[in-house]
Amino acid sequence: MSSYEPRPSGCTLFEEELINAMNNFAHSTDAPAFDTAGMVHRTRRRRATLIAGFAAALVVAGGGTALASMAGASQTSATPAATATVDHSRATFLLGGVTKEPIAVDLTGQVLDTAKAQFLKAGLKLGRVVKVSSPGCKPTSVIELTPHSPKVVTEGDTVNVTLCAG
The missing domain is CATH 3.30.10.20 (Trypsin Inhibitor V; Chain A)
Incomplete structure (x- = not known):
């Protein structure tokens, strides 16, 4: 049998090798493992950290505003004695x-x-x-x-x- 003659399966040698390679690849790779509990935990931790960061920034901004208004009031006092x-x-x-x-x-x-x-x-x-x-x-x-x-x-x-x- 030569390489130009049709195969008993009706596929060329290249097609058979390609099909065999794809089957070997499909059957040999491991399915990915997802740690869903760990992903949820990380997401919640990141969200809590982000919220805490924003809250701290608001407190600092509010405190800074209060300090600035107190400092401004003491420097520019327009009220009579x-x-x-x-x-x-x-x-x-x-x-x-x-x-x-x-x-x-x-x-x-x-x-x-x-x-x-x-x-x-x-x-x-x-x-x-x-x-x-x-x-x-x-x-x-x-x-x-x-x-x-x-x-x-x-x-x-x-x-x-x-x-x-x-």
Whole structure:
């Protein structure tokens, strides 16, 4: 039999060798092994690390912004010196009887309507409203309450308000 004669299988010698080589290759290679549990673990770990990195970056950016605003406020202070003498405790009332500890409500710098709304919410009565001339405060803003902290007021008590006249 010569190489030019047809084979009993109907294939040429080249075709038979090619088929045999492909069969040997297909039957000899190992199937790939995937470690799915390890892949899931790595993916979750990377995702958690990425989220933690973004959270840390946001905290640092937020902290940097807060520090910059505090530094900027201390360098460019446009508030008058008289405002620095405002005593927040004199415009704060302690609301008792709602929780175990009294709740502090600071009305410093608020307008009278806001103070009235807070009194209504707390069940307090608005007493005398007096305007006092005080430099460095916003006109018609609350500068003092009577009684103020550390005295505790309860529902039904009367609170007097002192406003800034300008």
